[in-house]
Amino acid sequence: MPNDRTIIFVRANSPGSDETEWNDWYEKQHIAVRLEIPGFLCIRRFRLSDGQTSNSASLVAPTYLALYEVDHPDVLSSAPYMKVVKHEASLGSGSFEARTRAQPHISRGIFRQIFPPSDAYTVPDEAEWLVAVGHGDLPDSLHREYHAWYNTEHMPACLRMPGVVTARRFEIQATASGASSKVGSNVPDYVALYDVTHDSLLSGELFEQSDSAPWRAVEYCKMNHAYQCIYRGER
Numbered sequence: 750m751p752n753d754r755t756i757i758f759v760r761a762n763s764p765g766s767d768e769t770e771w772n773d774w775y776e777k778q779h780i781a782v783r784l785e786i787p788g789f790l791c792i793r794r795f796r797l798s799d800g801q802t803s804n805s806a807s808l809v810a811p812t813y814l815a816l817y818e819v820d821h822p823d824v825l826s827s828a829p830y831m832k833v834v835k836h837e838a839s840l841g842s843g844s845f846e847a848r849t850r851a852q853p854h855i856s857r858g859i860f861r862q863i864f865p866p867s868d869a870y871t872v873p874d875e876a877e878w879l880v881a882v883g884h885g886d887l888p889d890s891l892h893r894e895y896h897a898w899y900n901t902e903h904m905p906a907c908l909r910m911p912g913v914v915t916a917r918r919f920e921i922q923a924t925a926s927g928a929s930s931k932v933g934s935n936v937p938d939y940v941a942l943y944d945v946t947h948d949s950l951l952s953g954e955l956f957e958q959s960d961s962a963p964w965r966a967v968e969y970c971k972m973n974h975a976y977q978c979i980y981r982g983e984r
Contacts, residue, residue, distance in 0.1 A: 752861075752862050752868040753822065754870065755820075755821065755859065755922070756860050756862075757825070757857070757860075758815075758817075758858050758859075758860055758919075759817075759855070759857045760811040760854075760855070760857075760933075761811050761813050761815070761852060761855045761856070762813065762855075770845075771845055771849075772979075775794065775815070776794065776982070779845070779846065780792045780980070780982055782833055783817065783830075784982050786824070786829045786833065787829060788819045788820050789818075789984060790820055790983065790984060791818045791982065791983045791984075792817045792818070792980075793816045793872065793879075793980065793981045794978070794979050795879055795978050795979060796814075796977050797812050797814070797974060798878070798948040798975040798976060811854050811855070814976050822861060822922060825924075825925065826924075826925035854933070854934075855933045856936050857933060858921050858931050858932070859921070859930035860920060860921055860940055861919060861922045863918050863919060864899070864918040872944070872981065873915060876944035877946065877947075877977060877978050878946065878947060878948045878975055878978070879942060879943065879975070880950060881942055881972055881974055881976065882943075882970075882972060883935075883939065883940045883970075883972035883973075884938065884939050884964050885936070885938040885939070885969065886938070886968060887938070887939075887969055891963055891964060895962075895964050898962065899918060904918070904941075910950070912945050912946040912950055913944075913945050914944045914946065915943065915944040916942070916943050917941070918940070918942075919940045920938065921937070921938045921939070936971070937971035948977065
């Protein structure tokens with residue numbers, strides 16, 4: 750059974766030429782107000798690595814990734830969070846908030862941790878990089894094999910590799926109203942996140958074991974990228 754740990758996974762580009770100002774707003778305003786909300790544990794921002802595009806499964810991706818971690822999915826329907834969401838929805842079209850949400854390449858989803866079963870996770874100080882792999886649209890006939898391979902073979906093997914500090918898996922969730930939480934294109938149904946010490950692991954041994962797996966097909970692989978951490982905020 751999945752535990753209560755939940756993430757909001759957002760990939761986006763800067764909405765204009767004022768990228769420095771946008772990054773400053775994102776970290777000092779957009780993130781800061783969320784870290785005041787009970788239940789928000791940590792928010793990290795990442796920039797896409799330049800050195801991972803040679804991987805055969807790599808897909809075009811927005812430059813920035815924001816990873817919001819909360820201790821329970823109910824946080825995202827709580828009064829403090831909804832107050833922030835309502836206020837941001839009222840801002841004008843010229844605000845960074847509105848411009849970020851309106852950009853054509855934004856990709857967003859709410860995911861709940863399904864592996865490991867324990868939600869005892871702290872961000873490792875030594876892991877500057879994050880590898881994110883996502884799959885979706887898998888046929889029902891593949892689900893059992895897919896989860897068994899990930900949980901009993903692939904992730905244990907990855908965690909034995911030098912440089913891989915943590916490995917977690919998440920499944921897409923609906924919003925509190927029951928609607929899909931997917932926004933944008935190439936939002937996967939399942940996300941695997943690896944905290945690693947260097948981005949070269951993306952094109953190395955980390956994914957060699959999965960080359961012959963049926964879910965490696967291009968129609969199922971929605972994401973396979975490495976990101977460098979550029980910001981970390983915690984309560």
